[in-house]
Structure formats: structure tokens, C-alpha cells
Amino acid sequence: MPNTEPQRSRAVFSNEDFALLKEAVAEHVKRIADDPRSTKFSNLYHRLGRLT
Structure with missing residues (x-):
């Protein structure tokens, strides 16, 4: 009998990516204050901080 459960999605971003995104957003916030x-x-920026 074939497995009917959906396959788990692969992550798009790594934990390191979230840290880089947070840094980029922080710089952008300074520029558009x-x-x-x-x-x-x-x-x-704060939501990204909860992920890392």
C-alpha cells in the first residue's frame, strides 16, 4: 500500500539566513528612519529575532 501522507516540505532558509536577514533589515531601518x-x-526585525 503506497504512503498517502504528504511529504514534509524542505526549509527554504537556514538559521544563518535569518541572522543575515535580520542584519540587513536593521541597516535598512536606520536608512529609512x-x-x-x-x-x-x-x-x-523583531519577528526575525524570535527565529534565531
């Missing part, structure tokens, strides 16, 4: 979108990027 006066832009209203900086809050969204700041929130992304």
Missing part, C-alpha cells in the same frame, strides 16, 4: 514604513520594518 523618517519613513512611516520604518515601523513595519522594525516589527519585521
Whole structure:
């Protein structure tokens, strides 16, 4: 009887990638500090911190 369970997806990003993304987002937040979108990027930075 064939296995009917779906295969597990492979990870797209490694843990090292999240650290690099967090660093890049931090630099971007500094550059756009006066832009209203900086809050969204700041929130992304903090969410990435929870992953690493």
C-alpha cells in the first residue's frame, strides 16, 4: 500500500539566513528612519529575532 501522507516540505532558509536577514533589515531601518514604513520594518526585525 503506497504512503498517502504528504511529504514534509524542505526549509527554504537556514538559521544563518535569518541572522543575515535580520542584519540587513536593521541597516535598512536606520536608512529609512523618517519613513512611516520604518515601523513595519522594525516589527519585521523583531519577528526575525524570535527565529534565531
